[in-house]
Amino acid sequence: MELQLILLFMILGAVIAVEIEDLLSSVIAVGAVGLGLSLAFLILKAPDLAITQLVVEILCLIILIRATIKKDLPLVKDGRWLFNTLSTLLFIAFFLIFAYFALRELPRFGYPLMRVAKGYISSGPEKTGAANIVAAIILDFRAYDTLGEATVLFTAVMGVLAVMRKIGRIKDEK
Amino acid sequence: MKSKEKGMTLIVKTVTRLTVGLILLYGIYIVLHGHLSPGGGFAGGVIIALSFIHLMLAFGRETALKKLSQARASILESLGAIMFLSIAVLGFLGGYFFLNFLFKGKPFNLFSAGIIPLCNIAISLKVGVGLFTIFVVLVLFKILKEDNE
Amino acid sequence: MSEYLLCLFLFCIGLYCVLRKRNIIKIIIGLGIIEYAVNLFFVLVGYRIHGRAPILAKEQKILNMVDPLPQALVLTAIVIGLAVTALIVAIAIRIYEKYGTFDITKIRRLRG
Structure with a gap:
């Protein structure tokens, strides 16, 4: 509740x-x-x-x-109000149809399947020695995920540095 | 703006001086106990970054960059990435990538669980310093812009 | 079941915000709401009635744990979401500096 x-x-x-x-x-x-x-x-x-x-x-x-x-925040006034709203609602309805088919296949709330996680829970303490099962999964059983995450973070930092840098940028107004 | 000094008022500076060490210590605690209690490298890294951001917001840019300059930050971030990758490659000693090759120890001890605490430290370095770098770049840009105008 | 439906409704609000609004900051906020809804949905699928948190206790053996796998996946997704938000904000600041507005329909030079 x-x-x-x-x-x-x-x-x-x-x-x-x-x-x-x-x-x-x-x-x-x-x-x-x-x-x-x-x-x-x-x-x-x-x-x-x-x-x-x-x-x-x-x-x-x-x-x-x-x-x-x-x-300074200009108040955005919309033109073509009806068309934009209708197309948005159409898109959301299209999404909801697929969501309906997906929701029918889901297990009931509160009763997960846990086909993979059962092995992790039962064999986690012996294989890794960690009390926190989530830490055991992200750093031992599925460490490739974490490696990919570190790569994405590194790329994002490099992207922010490249977008915001001053040096080497062509001046707009000559 | 009567005084020329950077940062916020005296009250904020005094409170920051008292709390920023505690925040950093809490972040280190969260990282080191990541395999025993909730937390881990991600949350601890973000808390460490928040402590430096707190310092920067209260005292201005120069004080925080004196503690952790941008060159040192980039070195630390690369160190985190290389540490994580080298732990993974060292698994080839026993057989395969990401093998938990260290001594497991008894559960519920601080020194247990093999490579997991080391990986937590590497990830916390990577996440914390990376997010601090992002914030420094975003704030630095604003200050440069105001100087130009 | 009602939890799934409320989570879906939250997703639809974010989708509406992304598709309908023309301010870049509003679009970033919509993407954030979508991200929250997806993270919440993953954790909802793994929840178990009267379950315990997936952390072992010292003496007793815990049998009814919630599913730890979606939690591990979401843990990385949260931090990635923060980094991606920072990247979008950086691009939005650049756009504001170049065009002087956050309105996406005014940015004509992006077209073709």
């Missing part, structure tokens, strides 16, 4: 973040959604994810505020 309440809170925050006109308020509302997600992870018995989501949300909020602060 408390999970549904948290989810409703997140949906409310998301609607506010989407529909409000001030960009700073919008960013803060999406921060509230992220903190609600952290609480939901805690209820769903995932304390690793709760800690990570909490600190990542704070850093994400700082970066987004840095992007939006001190910018």
Whole structure:
């Protein structure tokens, strides 16, 4: 029951973040959604994810505020309101049809299949010696995932450095 | 702006001086106990980056870059990546990539679980310093822009 | 079942924001909401009624653990999401510097 309440809170925050006109308020509302997600992870018995989501949300909020602060924000008035809304709703309906077929195949909530994870749980303590099964999975059983993640992070840092650098950039106004 | 010194007011600076060490210590704790309790390299790395960002927001850019300059940050990030990869390659001593070749130890001890604590340290270096670099670049750009105008 | 539906609704809000809004910051926010919904969905699939967190305790043997595999996958996805958000923000700042606006329809020179 408390999970549904948290989810409703997140949906409310998301609607506010989407529909409000001030960009700073919008960013803060999406921060509230992220903190609600952290609480939901805690209820769903995932304390690793709760800690990570909490600190990542704070850093994400700082970066987004840095992007939006001190910018004059022109109020965007939409032309072709009807056409845009109709095409968006059509796309969402198309997505929902596929989501319906996917939801029929899912196991019931609260009864996971755990075909792979059963072996990890039973053989994890002997094979790795770690008490935290999640750490055992990401660093021992499935360490290739973590290696790929490190590569993606490295690429993102290089991308930010390349986009933001001053040296070697061609001057716009001659 | 009466005074020329960078950063925020005296209250913020005093509180930051008291708390920033605790935040860094908590991040190191989270990293080292990643195989026993919730946490691990990702969360601990982000907490370490947040401690340096806290310092930078309160005291201005120069103080934080004196603690961790950008050249040293790039060296540390590469060190994290190389450490992680070399731990993986050392698995060939026993057979295959990412083999847990170290002594496992007793569970629930700090020194246990073979390569997992070392991998946690490598990932925390990589994540923490990488995110700190991203933040420094984004803030540095804004300061350069204001100097030009 | 209602948890899945609420999670799907959250995804649809993000999708609407990405498709409908014309401000770049709003599009970044929509992508963030989509990312939250997908992470939440993964963890919801692995939840078990009256389950325990996937961390072994010292004396007792825990039998009813929740599924640790989706949690391990989501743990990496969260950090990747942060890095990708930072990259998009950097590109958005550059666009603002070059064109002076966040409105995507005003950026004419990107077309062809």
